Amino acid sequence: MKFVLRAVIFIAAVCALMPAYAKAHGVFETQAEQNEILKYSKVDEKLGSTIPEGLVFRDEMGRPFRLGDYLKDKPVLLTLNYYECPMLCPIILNNLARTMERIGGITPGKDFKLLTVSINSDGTLPDARDRAEETYRMLSQYKDARSWWPFLLGDEQNIRALTDSVGFHFKKLGPDNFAHPSVLVVLAPGGKVSRYLYGVTYSPRDLRLALIEASKGKIGASEVLNRLFLFCYHYDPAGKKYQLLALNVAKLIGGFTILSLAAIFGILWLTGRRRKTDE
Numbered sequence: 001m002k003f004v005l006r007a008v009i010f011i012a013a014v015c016a017l018m019p020a021y022a023k024a025h026g027v028f029e030t031q032a033e034q035n036e037i038l039k040y041s042k043v044d045e046k047l048g049s050t051i052p053e054g055l056v057f058r059d060e061m062g063r064p065f066r067l068g069d070y071l072k073d074k075p076v077l078l079t080l081n082y083y084e085c086p087m088l089c090p091i092i093l094n095n096l097a098r099t100m101e102r103i104g105g106i107t108p109g110k111d112f113k114l115l116t117v118s119i120n121s122d123g124t125l126p127d128a129r130d131r132a133e134e135t136y137r138m139l140s141q142y143k144d145a146r147s148w149w150p151f152l153l154g155d156e157q158n159i160r161a162l163t164d165s166v167g168f169h170f171k172k173l174g175p176d177n178f179a180h181p182s183v184l185v186v187l188a189p190g191g192k193v194s195r196y197l198y199g200v201t202y203s204p205r206d207l208r209l210a211l212i213e214a215s216k217g218k219i220g221a222s223e224v225l226n227r228l229f230l231f232c233y234h235y236d237p238a239g240k241k242y243q244l245l246a247l248n249v250a251k252l253i254g255g256f257t258i259l260s261l262a263a264i265f266g267i268l269w270l271t272g273r274r275r276k277t278d279e
Helices: 002-025 029-042 067-071 087-104 124-137 155-165 204-214 222-232 246-278
Strands: 056-058 065-068 076-081 113-118 171-174 175-180 183-188 192-198 233-236 241-244
Touching: 029 192, 065 067, 076 087, 076 155, 087 124, 113 155, 183 204, 192 204, 192 222, 204 222, 204 233, 204 241, 222 233
Parallel strands: 076 113
Antiparallel strands: 056 065, 076 183, 171 175, 183 192, 233 241
16 A cells, blocks of 8 residues: 555656756757757658768767778668656667667678767757667677667767668757657668668567668578568558568569469470389
8 A cells, every 4th residue: 555655656746846946957848949940850862862971970989980991892771869867769779789689690790880979059968878888788699799889979960961862851959958850770781771660669570671671681691582572571661661472472472373384284294204214
């Protein structure tokens, strides 16, 4: 009974404090302010555009980091967040880290890479390192995670050049507080925008298909299997995810059936000819 009473008091206290917290952090706005935030918190998809290769940032250790050098050889999953974010960004990054070992068929580092860039030009190295270390702890099964998932900081000019190149809009609401969309940008080798995946969680299947698509099927153990996957699945722009194409699956099964029957009839025909020859 005491536990229930304490729980009720705690919930009531949280509810009482929420308006003050929201007001202090700019959560509750007028309708006009909400519309203004939504206007700047969106994505204009720029499929086929290329990220400028000369953009230079700093990694979590403060070392210069040239994007063009990192993006040139493998498909990359790009996340745009800010390290001071108390809620949404950690959820996105943690969910993405948990999904790595569930993708199957392709391996981070070997087949693809990840990249997180802060949209906060006032971000600090300690915050970048804290976010990076938290993510690396979740990837303890990978010894080389630092080499294929860096966490970057940059100045306003380089940040804007990057976000503009992928159509990512955001708005600063206050100190360490940004309105921004939740999206994962899939880049082909060379930094060309291949696909956008939306949400705070990403299915292993969608990540795998998006990366296979970005690499044109040239990652993983079997290029033939990759092409079969892409034949059977199609990205649905309305649903913002990959959907199974029943018609293509039926075509695949039908083709396999015809080939199987042809093989069976061929074997029977050859067997019959051999028997006649023996007689």
